[in-house]
Amino acid sequence: MRTRSGRVGSRLTRRRFMATVAGTLGATTLYSRAPAGAQTKGTLRIARGANARSLDPHINARLYDRLVLYTLYEPLIDADDRGNFFPVLARSWEVGSTGRVVTFHLRSDVVFHDGTPFTADVVKYNIERILDPATGSEHRARFEGIIQGVRAANAATAQFYLTRPYPPLLSELIDRPGLMVSPAAVRKYGKDFARNPVGTGPFKFVEWIQGSRVTVQRNQRYWNVKAIRSEQMIFQDFPEPAVADAQLRGGQVDVVTLEDLPAEDVLAFQKDSGYLVIPSPAYSWSAIQMKEDVPPFDNRDLRQAIMYAIDREQIVKVIYHGLGKATGKFFHEGWWADPRYNGPAYNPDLARQKLKASGYLDRPAPLLLYVQSSTVPLGEMVQAQMQAIGLRVNIRLVSERDLYPMVLRGEIPFSIPATWTPRPDPNGLAYILWDSRGYANTSHYRNPQVDKLLDAAAATYDRNERARLYRQAERLIVDDASYVFYYASPDYAIMRRGVQGFRYGFDLIPRVAGAWM
Amino acid sequence: MWRYVLRRMLVLIPTVALVTFGIFFLMRTAVGGDPTLYLMGHEATLQQAAQARTRLGLDRPIIVQYAEWLRRLGSLDLGRSFEYPMDVGPALAGRLPATLELTLMATVLALLVAVPAGVFTAVGRHTPLGRAMSAATMAGICVPNFWLGMLLIYVFGVKLGWLANSAYVPLPENWRQNLGSMALPAVSLAAYYAASWTRYLNTALLVALQHDYVRVAQAKGLADRTVVLKHALRNAIIPMVTAVGQSVPYMLAGAVIVEAVFSLPGLGRLLSDAIQSRDYPIVQGAVLLVTAAVVASSLAVDVAYGVLDPRIRYD
Numbered sequence: 001m002r003t004r005s006g007r008v009g010s011r012l013t014r015r016r017f018m019a020t021v022a023g024t025l026g027a028t029t030l031y032s033r034a035p036a037g038a039q040t041k042g043t044l045r046i047a048r049g050a051n052a053r054s055l056d057p058h059i060n061a062r063l064y065d066r067l068v069l070y071t072l073y074e075p076l077i078d079a080d081d082r083g084n085f086f087p088v089l090a091r092s093w094e095v096g097s098t099g100r101v102v103t104f105h106l107r108s109d110v111v112f113h114d115g116t117p118f119t120a121d122v123v124k125y126n127i128e129r130i131l132d133p134a135t136g137s138e139h140r141a142r143f144e145g146i147i148q149g150v151r152a153a154n155a156a157t158a159q160f161y162l163t164r165p166y167p168p169l170l171s172e173l174i175d176r177p178g179l180m181v182s183p184a185a186v187r188k189y190g191k192d193f194a195r196n197p198v199g200t201g202p203f204k205f206v207e208w209i210q211g212s213r214v215t216v217q218r219n220q221r222y223w224n225v226k227a228i229r230s231e232q233m234i235f236q237d238f239p240e241p242a243v244a245d246a247q248l249r250g251g252q253v254d255v256v257t258l259e260d261l262p263a264e265d266v267l268a269f270q271k272d273s274g275y276l277v278i279p280s281p282a283y284s285w286s287a288i289q290m291k292e293d294v295p296p297f298d299n300r301d302l303r304q305a306i307m308y309a310i311d312r313e314q315i316v317k318v319i320y321h322g323l324g325k326a327t328g329k330f331f332h333e334g335w336w337a338d339p340r341y342n343g344p345a346y347n348p349d350l351a352r353q354k355l356k357a358s359g360y361l362d363r364p365a366p367l368l369l370y371v372q373s374s375t376v377p378l379g380e381m382v383q384a385q386m387q388a389i390g391l392r393v394n395i396r397l398v399s400e401r402d403l404y405p406m407v408l409r410g411e412i413p414f415s416i417p418a419t420w421t422p423r424p425d426p427n428g429l430a431y432i433l434w435d436s437r438g439y440a441n442t443s444h445y446r447n448p449q450v451d452k453l454l455d456a457a458a459a460t461y462d463r464n465e466r467a468r469l470y471r472q473a474e475r476l477i478v479d480d481a482s483y484v485f486y487y488a489s490p491d492y493a494i495m496r497r498g499v500q501g502f503r504y505g506f507d508l509i510p511r512v513a514g515a516w517m
Numbered sequence: 518m519w520r521y522v523l524r525r526m527l528v529l530i531p532t533v534a535l536v537t538f539g540i541f542f543l544m545r546t547a548v549g550g551d552p553t554l555y556l557m558g559h560e561a562t563l564q565q566a567a568q569a570r571t572r573l574g575l576d577r578p579i580i581v582q583y584a585e586w587l588r589r590l591g592s593l594d595l596g597r598s599f600e601y602p603m604d605v606g607p608a609l610a611g612r613l614p615a616t617l618e619l620t621l622m623a624t625v626l627a628l629l630v631a632v633p634a635g636v637f638t639a640v641g642r643h644t645p646l647g648r649a650m651s652a653a654t655m656a657g658i659c660v661p662n663f664w665l666g667m668l669l670i671y672v673f674g675v676k677l678g679w680l681a682n683s684a685y686v687p688l689p690e691n692w693r694q695n696l697g698s699m700a701l702p703a704v705s706l707a708a709y710y711a712a713s714w715t716r717y718l719n720t721a722l723l724v725a726l727q728h729d730y731v732r733v734a735q736a737k738g739l740a741d742r743t744v745v746l747k748h749a750l751r752n753a754i755i756p757m758v759t760a761v762g763q764s765v766p767y768m769l770a771g772a773v774i775v776e777a778v779f780s781l782p783g784l785g786r787l788l789s790d791a792i793q794s795r796d797y798p799i800v801q802g803a804v805l806l807v808t809a810a811v812v813a814s815s816l817a818v819d820v821a822y823g824v825l826d827p828r829i830r831y832d
Contacts, residue, residue: 240780
C-alpha cells in the first residue's frame with residue numbers, strides 16, 4: 001500500500017502524531033508554575049527518611065520518630081547539646097538524701113491538646129503505663145527493676161521512688177518513655193491512640209497520611225507559645241536520600257534530616273552557599289562486633305589482632321570522604337568523655353603478633369563477616385585490611401533490617417556495622433551493651449570488673465567520680481575488643497538559608513519546634 | 518458470555534486460597550525472622566519479644582494461625598498490622614488509591630503513546646522519523662523506571678522548578694495538585710510500557726497488513742486511512758489487549774519502585790516495607806488484594822476479546 005509519495009500513509013499519521021505531542025505539552029499546565037520555594041507562610045517542611053511508624057511514644061515509635069514526637073509531646077526535662085539537663089514540664093527537680101527519691105516540681109500552666117490539665121497524676125499514669133506488661137511497651141526494660149513507683153504528692157509534685165540510687169534516670173526520661181501522653185486521650189482512643197496523638201507539645205496533630213507525611217499545627221494554648229514561630233510543620237517521608245536532596249534543591253522542602261545521609265550529599269551542600277549544613281553536637285559511633293562466647297571470637301588475641309589491623313584513617317578518607325573521625329573508642333562528648341584517650345591506633349605489626357599468638361593462623365577456614373548490604377564498600381575495605389595481616393575473611397551480605405535481629409538472636413557472631421547513637425548519660429549505652437546483665441549485650445561480653453565499675457558509676461550522683469569510673473570501664477571494654485570501634489560521626493541536617501532556630505539534641509534527634517523559615 | 522464470566526469468577530476463589538496459603542507459610546518458614554524483633558528494634562529484649570509473640574498469637578502452630586486468619590476473613594476482618602497502629606483493611610484502603618491512580622494513569626499514558634506510535638512506526642517505518650521512533654522505543658525499554666524518575670525530578674524539580682507544590686495529596690482534596698504530583702510518576706512507570714506496546718503493535722500491524730483482506734480493501738479503492746485504522750488495526754489490537762492485560766502484575770511491581778522514588782503512599786511501597794519488617798497481616802492482605810486484581814484483569818482481557826472480535830464466543 002503506497003501513497004503518491006511512495007511512503008505508506010506517512011502524511012496522515014505524522015499529522016496525528018504531532019497533534020498528540022502538542023496535546024501532551026499543553027497538559028503541563030497541570031503544574032502550578034509557582035516559583036521554586038513557594039510555600040504557605042509560616043509552614044516549615046521537613047524531609048525525613050523512614051515512614052512514621054507510630055505517634056504513640058510508648059509503643060512502637062522508632063528512634064527517629066522522635067523528630068515528630070517532640071513537636072507533639074514533651075518530657076519533664078530535656079538535655080542541651082552538652083548533655084546538661086534543663087527543665088521542660090518540670091520547673092525543677094531534686095534528689096533525696098538516699099538517692100532513691102527523685103522529686104519533680106511541675107509547671108502548673110500546662111494543658112494537653114484536648115484541654116485536660118497536666119498534673120502529677122498524669123506523670124504517675126504515664127510511668128505506670130510503661131511498666132504495665134499489658135501495654136506491650138518495648139521501653140519497659142529501661143524502668144523495670146529501677147522505678148518502684150510514682151507518687152503524686154500534690155497536683156504539681158511527682159515523686160519517683162527507686163529501688164536504688166540511679167542517676168541515669170534523668171537521661172531515660174528524655175527519650176520516648178518520658179514523653180507525657182494524655183490519659184484521657186488514651187482511654188478515648190484505645191489502640192488507635194497512636195494515630196490520634198494528644199500531648200502538651202507546642203504543636204497539635206492535624207493529619208497523618210500513611211507513607212507520605214505528618215502535619216502538625218501550632219498549639220495556641222502552649223505554655224510557651226511565644227517561642228514558637230512556625231504556624232505549621234509538615235514532615236514528609238522520603239526513603240531515598242537522592243530524592244530528598246532533589247526536593248530540597250527544587251524548593252519543595254526546607255530541611256532534610258535523613259538518618260544516613262550519604263557523605264557525598266553533605267559535602268556537595270557544604271559547598272553550596274544557598275544552603276546550611278548543621279552537624280549534630282554529639283557523635284554516633286560504628287564498630288565491628290564479635291560474639292565473645294562463640295569460637296574463634298572467644299580468643300582475645302584474635303579479637304585484638306582484628307582491632308589493630310583496622311586502618312581507621314583509611315576508612316574515613318575513602319568510605320566517608322573525610323567526614324566524621326577515626327576513633328578506637330565510644331565516649332566522645334559529654335562530661336564523661338576523656339579527650340586524651342582515643343583508643344587503639346592502626347598497628348599492623350602488632351596485629352600480626354596478636355594473630356600469631358592467637359593460633360588462628362594455622363587454621364584453614366576463613367572467617368565469615370556479615371556485612372550490612374548498604375555498606376558493601378566498607379565491608380570490602382575491612383576485609384582487605386584483615387587480609388593484609390594474613391587473616392582470611394569472606395563476606396556475606398545481610399539486609400539492613402535483618403542485621404540487628406540476627407545479631408540479637410545470636411545467629412551471626414561477626415558483623416559490621418554495629419552503630420549506636422549517644423545518650424545524655426554514659427550509663428545509657430554502657431550498661432545495656434557491656435554489662436553482663438545488659439539487655440542489648442549481644443556480644444555476650446562478660447567482665448566482672450566492668451560490671452563492678454558500671455554499678456558503682458550508676459550508684460553515685462558525683463559527676464567527677466562517675467566520669468572517672470566510666471573512663472576506666474571504657475578502656476577495659478575497648479581492650480577486650482568484643483567491639484572494634486573505627487568511626488564516629490555527627491548526623492547532619494541540610495536546610496535552605498533562612499531556616500532559623502533549628503537545633504539538635506544531644507541524642508542526635510533534632511528539636512525543630514522552635515524552628516521557622 | 519455471562520455464564521463464562523461467572524465461571525471465571527468462581528475460579529478466583531481457589532486461586533486466591535492457594536496463593537494466600539502459600540504466602541502464609543512461606544513468610545513464616547522460608548523468609549523467616551521474628552516479627553517482634555523487627556518491631557522493637559534496638560529496644561528489643563528476647564524476653565519481651567517472646568511476650569509479644571504470645572500477644573500476637575505467633576507462638577501457635579502455623580496451621581492454627583492460618584485457620585484463625587481464614588475464620589476472620591469470613592467476616593471480612595483482615596486483622597491488625599503488626600507495625601502500624603491500624604487494621605489491615607483501612608491500611609490497604611488508604612494506600613490503594615495512590616497505586617490505582619498511578620497504574621491507571623500509566624496505562625492510559627502508555628496507550629496514548631503506543632497506539633499512534635505503533636501505527637506510525639509500522640506504516641512509516643522507512644521514514645527517518647519512523648526509524649528514530651523505533652530507536653526511541655528501544656531506549657524506553659532499556660531505561661529503568663527509577664532512573665527515569667530521578668532524572669525527571671532533577672529536570673522538572675531542580676532545574677525548571679516546576680514542582681514547588683508537588684507533594685502528594687489525595688485526589689478529592691485537591692485534584693490539580695494531585696494530578697501534578699502523579700504526572701511524573703506516571704510518566705516514569707509508563708515509559709517502558711509505551712515503548713514495549715509500541716513495538717508489539719508495530720509487529721502485529723505489520724502482520725495484519727500482509728493479509729488478503731487488506732489487499733481486497735485496497736483493490737476496492739478504500740483510502741489508506743480506512744484500510745489501516747478500520748481494518749488492519751482492529752485485528753492488530755486484539756493481541757495487544759493480551760499484552761496490556763498481562764502487564765498489570767508487572768506494572769504493580771514496577772509501581773513499588775516508582776512509589777519509593779516519588780514518596781507516594783501506595784500499596785506497592787506498603788507491601789515492600791511489610792515484607793521487610795515481617796508485618797504478616799499486611800503482607801497477607803496485600804497479596805490477597807493483588808491476586809484478586811491480577812485474576813480480575815485477566816478476566817477483563819478475555820471479556821474485551823469478545824467485544825473486539827465478534828468471532829470469539831464464550832460458552
